[in-house]
Amino acid sequence: xxxxxxxxxxxxxxxxxxxLNDEIAPFLQDLKGKSDGFKVPEGYLEDMEExxxxxxxxxxxxxxxxxxxxxxxxxxxxxxxxxxxxxxAAALALILTAVWFIRxxxxxxxxxxxxxxxxxxxxxxxxxxxxxxxxLEQLAALTAEKTSEPIEKVAPGTPKKNRSTSDEIHPDDLDxxxxxxTDEELEQIL
Amino acid sequence: MDLLRSEQTFERGFRLLMSQxxxxxxxxxxxxxxxxxxxDDVLQNTFIKVYRGISQFEGKSxxxxxLYRIATNEALTHLQSQARHASSSLDDTANLxxxxxxxxxxxxxxxxxxxxxxAIAELPDKQKQVFNLRYYDEMPYEEMSQLLTxxxxxxxASFHHATKKIEAAFLNYEG
Numbered sequence: 250x251x252x253x254x255x256x257x258x259x260x261x262x263x264x265x266x267x268x269l270n271d272e273i274a275p276f277l278q279d280l281k282g283k284s285d286g287f288k289v290p291e292g293y294l295e296d297m298e299e300x301x302x303x304x305x306x307x308x309x310x311x312x313x314x315x316x317x318x319x320x321x322x323x324x325x326x327x328x329x330x331x332x333x334x335x336x337x338a339a340a341l342a343l344i345l346t347a348v349w350f351i352r353x354x355x356x357x358x359x360x361x362x363x364x365x366x367x368x369x370x371x372x373x374x375x376x377x378x379x380x381x382x383x384x385l386e387q388l389a390a391l392t393a394e395k396t397s398e399p400i401e402k403v404a405p406g407t408p409k410k411n412r413s414t415s416d417e418i419h420p421d422d423l424d425x426x427x428x429x430x431t432d433e434e435l436e437q438i439l
Numbered sequence: 440m441d442l443l444r445s446e447q448t449f450e451r452g453f454r455l456l457m458s459q460x461x462x463x464x465x466x467x468x469x470x471x472x473x474x475x476x477x478x479d480d481v482l483q484n485t486f487i488k489v490y491r492g493i494s495q496f497e498g499k500s501x502x503x504x505x506l507y508r509i510a511t512n513e514a515l516t517h518l519q520s521q522a523r524h525a526s527s528s529l530d531d532t533a534n535l536x537x538x539x540x541x542x543x544x545x546x547x548x549x550x551x552x553x554x555x556x557x558a559i560a561e562l563p564d565k566q567k568q569v570f571n572l573r574y575y576d577e578m579p580y581e582e583m584s585q586l587l588t589x590x591x592x593x594x595x596a597s598f599h600h601a602t603k604k605i606e607a608a609f610l611n612y613e614g
Contacts, residue, residue: 294462
């Protein structure tokens with residue numbers, strides 16, 4: 250017998266019967282061969298439609314507009330049902346919102362770049378104008394930062410006397426300045 | 440189904456639906472409630488509910504699956520109402536059914552067939568459905584699984600338990 254040959258109706262029925270017989274007791278197999286004892290009045294099933302429509306008429310259900318089936322237009326009739334479409338739209342909105350939030354810091358970057366272009370003088374004048382807004386520790390840190398900066402820039406081996414900034418006064422110059430000052434000026438300082 | 444979509448052709452479509460499914464649904468209901476008059480009531484109620492609710496049928500399942508579920512619910516409601524009636528009287532459900540079966544002119548089975556019907560009637564609702572679909576309709580488990588939304592394994596287990604209970608009922612009967 251060719252295993253790929255189609256199975257005819259009778260063979261299929263016999264196979265189903267044999268499979269079922271494996272599952273049930275012999276007495277149930279015997280009973281299955283007989284009628285179950287149920288009978289139906291002649292013409293009962295044919296008259297069923299009239300009986301149902303008579304009851305529908307007496308209950309006033311016949312011709313109710315709710316029975317009129319109209320195909321409701323679907324949002325995406327070629328692919329998905331409305332609920333699925335709404336879920337997809339919600340998911341898309343969430344993704345777009347997430348992308349917008351992720352891209353937010355990149356949008357403010359130019360402003361940060363501008364702030365780095367401020368000169369030291371601008372910063373200094375800002376600090377002086379708003380000195381009351383800063384804590385003492387912050388001012389101290391700014392001063393420390395400012396004083397430490399030149400030291401970092403000095404190349405190793407440079408003579409100490411050349412390391413002074415223009416604001417510092419050499420002891421020799423101090424004597425000279427004091428000599429040049431008038432008595433009134435000296436009194437003001439002291 | 441297309442005939443049911445227009446008000447002009449709806450009645451013709453509904454009559455066609457009834458003529459197509461009435462026999463299959465009748466035997467399903469009859470094996471659930473056993474007595475012809477009860478099956479007649481249940482089947483008429485089923486078709487009236489289908490008529491009222493057909494506009495809500497969304498076509499997510501097969502039409503027969505939807506009809507089968509409505510018919511099953513109607514049959515179970517009928518059986519529950521009978522059980523309530525039996526509990527309020529001196530008779531129990533099995534005795535009530537036995538007496539009604541004897542009096543039913545549309546049952547001409549012998550004592551063994553009556554015993555089988557009574558044994559099936561004693562089964563829990565789900566096992567009763569599974570047994571009827573497998574034993575009488577010889578429905579494959581895969582198809583039954585879609586109809587009853589139950590796994591094939593669970594259906595096989597239900598059928599096994601049902602046959603064991605029926606065998607036990609027959610042993611008691613013969614003893």
